[in-house]
Amino acid sequence: xxxxxxxLTAWHEAQGAKMAPFAGWLMPIQYExxxxxxxxxxxxxxxFDICHMGEFRIQGAxxxxxxxxAVSHNLATLAPGKCRYxxxxxxxxxxxxxxxxxRFGPDDFMVVxxxxxxxxxxxxxxxxxxxxxQMSDISAETAKLDLQGPDAVxxxxxxxxxxxxxxxxxxxRQTNWDGAPLLVSRTGYTGELGFELYLxxxxxxxxxxxxxxxxxxxxxxxxxxxxxxxxxxxxLYGHExxxxxxxxxxxxxxxxxxxxxxxxxxxxxxxxxxxxxxxIEGRRAARNGDILALPGGEAxxxxxxxxxAPSLGCVIAFAWVDAAHADKTDFVVRAARAELAxxxxxxxxxxxxxxxKKLS
Amino acid sequence: xxxxxxxxxxxxxxxxxxxxGDVATVGITHFAQxxxxxxTYVELPQVGDSVAQHSEFGSIESVKAASDLLSPVDGEVxxxxxxxxxxxxxCNSAPYADGWLIRVKLSGQPEGLMDAAxxxxxxxxxxx
Numbered sequence: 001x002x003x004x005x006x007x008l009t010a011w012h013e014a015q016g017a018k019m020a021p022f023a024g025w026l027m028p029i030q031y032e033x034x035x036x037x038x039x040x041x042x043x044x045x046x047x048f049d050i051c052h053m054g055e056f057r058i059q060g061a062x063x064x065x066x067x068x069x070a071v072s073h074n075l076a077t078l079a080p081g082k083c084r085y086x087x088x089x090x091x092x093x094x095x096x097x098x099x100x101x102x103r104f105g106p107d108d109f110m111v112v113x114x115x116x117x118x119x120x121x122x123x124x125x126x127x128x129x130x131x132x133x134q135m136s137d138i139s140a141e142t143a144k145l146d147l148q149g150p151d152a153v154x155x156x157x158x159x160x161x162x163x164x165x166x167x168x169x170x171x172x173r174q175t176n177w178d179g180a181p182l183l184v185s186r187t188g189y190t191g192e193l194g195f196e197l198y199l200x201x202x203x204x205x206x207x208x209x210x211x212x213x214x215x216x217x218x219x220x221x222x223x224x225x226x227x228x229x230x231x232x233x234x235x236l237y238g239h240e241x242x243x244x245x246x247x248x249x250x251x252x253x254x255x256x257x258x259x260x261x262x263x264x265x266x267x268x269x270x271x272x273x274x275x276x277x278x279x280i281e282g283r284r285a286a287r288n289g290d291i292l293a294l295p296g297g298e299a300x301x302x303x304x305x306x307x308x309a310p311s312l313g314c315v316i317a318f319a320w321v322d323a324a325h326a327d328k329t330d331f332v333v334r335a336a337r338a339e340l341a342x343x344x345x346x347x348x349x350x351x352x353x354x355x356x357k358k359l360s
Numbered sequence: 361x362x363x364x365x366x367x368x369x370x371x372x373x374x375x376x377x378x379x380x381g382d383v384a385t386v387g388i389t390h391f392a393q394x395x396x397x398x399x400t401y402v403e404l405p406q407v408g409d410s411v412a413q414h415s416e417f418g419s420i421e422s423v424k425a426a427s428d429l430l431s432p433v434d435g436e437v438x439x440x441x442x443x444x445x446x447x448x449x450x451c452n453s454a455p456y457a458d459g460w461l462i463r464v465k466l467s468g469q470p471e472g473l474m475d476a477a478x479x480x481x482x483x484x485x486x487x488x
Contacts, residue, residue, distance in 0.1 A: 018397070034423045035398045035449070223397060223423060283401035283448070285421055307423055308400035336426060337403070337419050
């Protein structure tokens with residue numbers, strides 16, 4: 001057992017959370033239960049320890065042009081105070097990671113990446129950026145807490161004594177808490193109104209406890225984080241996104257508006273398979289790796305994620321399907337214990353999410 | 361917290377049996393439900409089906425995992441807990457009561473099962 005520990009791992013253990021290794025980190029899977037935590041986030045507010053994710057600061061003369069050539073994000077239209085979702089691609093256009101880029105100034109950025117990919121992302125980006133551009137891995141000293149749910153804005157305003165109703169979706173603000181810098185970003189991974197909060201690791205536990213003093217907030221583990229993101233139709237790296245598939249195959253083609261000549265640009269629009277959202281009949285779940293077939297029996301793809309969807313009361317899944325069959329609506333999933341009927345549906349699976357709600 | 365009742369017998373695949381005469385009620389243990397997390401689906405046999413000790417008689421799925429159900433006893437299914445069809449979470453909230461799975465008419469008394477004390481010792485050697 002040599003998993004990495006976040007500034008909150010000891011707190012989770014003391015609470016009796018069920019812990020498990022995730023991407024090299026010892027993380028809380030659940031506290032009181034995945035379904036209860038899922039519902040609480042949809043109805044009130046959930047607080048997530050996301051300190052395992054990686055953060056890089058990239059700055060210095062030429063950072064703008066150099067970063068725009070290294071990632072798929074359209075930085076030309078990204079104003080300071082805004083952040084944007086996009087991809088780090090390999091030369092063929094396959095996805096090395098998905099990441100959010102925050103712009104602080106003309107040549108000043110933060111890149112937030114998945115924990116499992118952080119080390120290789122750092123090496124890839126460092127190699128793609130000229131020496132004159134400074135790049136530092138600030139993951140260890142940066143804590144990331146996600147506050148998500150319809151009550152999140154009121155909770156945060158009460159905790160900080162500041163207005164956040166004016167913070168638009170995918171905008172962020174740098175403020176202070178207890179003498180330390182705090183970055184408040186109106187983003188998240190649940191489909192609900194909420195914030196991703198970045199602050200010094202040394203302040204993480206005190207701020208976590210402060211947010212939990214609000215009766216509307218409960219801690220939520222990675223189990224519910226997965227069901228929430230799946231219902232919201234959001235991809236998980238290693239499942240819906242990987243090196244073998246382009247962003248266009250994952251349904252992200254329209255997002256690729258950058259005019260920069262970035263690495264992987266030509267292949268980013270290649271489509272050999274298509275990511276399909278599926279609704280599964282019955283309560284038995286399709287799981288990652290299950291074969292997707294046509295009702296006649298021909299195998300045409302594979303499931304990437306699947307779960308009982310607590311807010312929908314049915315089973316949903318994502319699956320890769322060969323492009324030639326992407327127009328089909330009816331499939332079967334060869335699950336471990338049964339063949340399941342699956343039909344194509346629309347994204348997001350859960351349509352009542354408050355993530356994009358206008359607050360002002 | 362385990363709270364494994366003293367009047368049950370336990371298998372090393374984490375099912376329990378309550379023997380009353382020649383009928384056994386069967387369920388999964390607290391340890392099993394905790395390991396599975398939130399249970400979302402239970403597949404049970406039909407009344408009249410035969411079950412054999414250590415053999416699969418159904419399956420159980422949670423948000424995180426799927427697993428076979430292995431019978432702790434030999435016999436014939438005489439009743440299934442139909443409430444689990446729509447409320448499988450009973451296996452989490454009341455594994456020794458309303459979350460029972462099947463009732464079996466025994467074809468012989470089961471052997472090799474553990475009492476509560478032995479089962480608790482066994483669980484201590486297992487990690488979730």
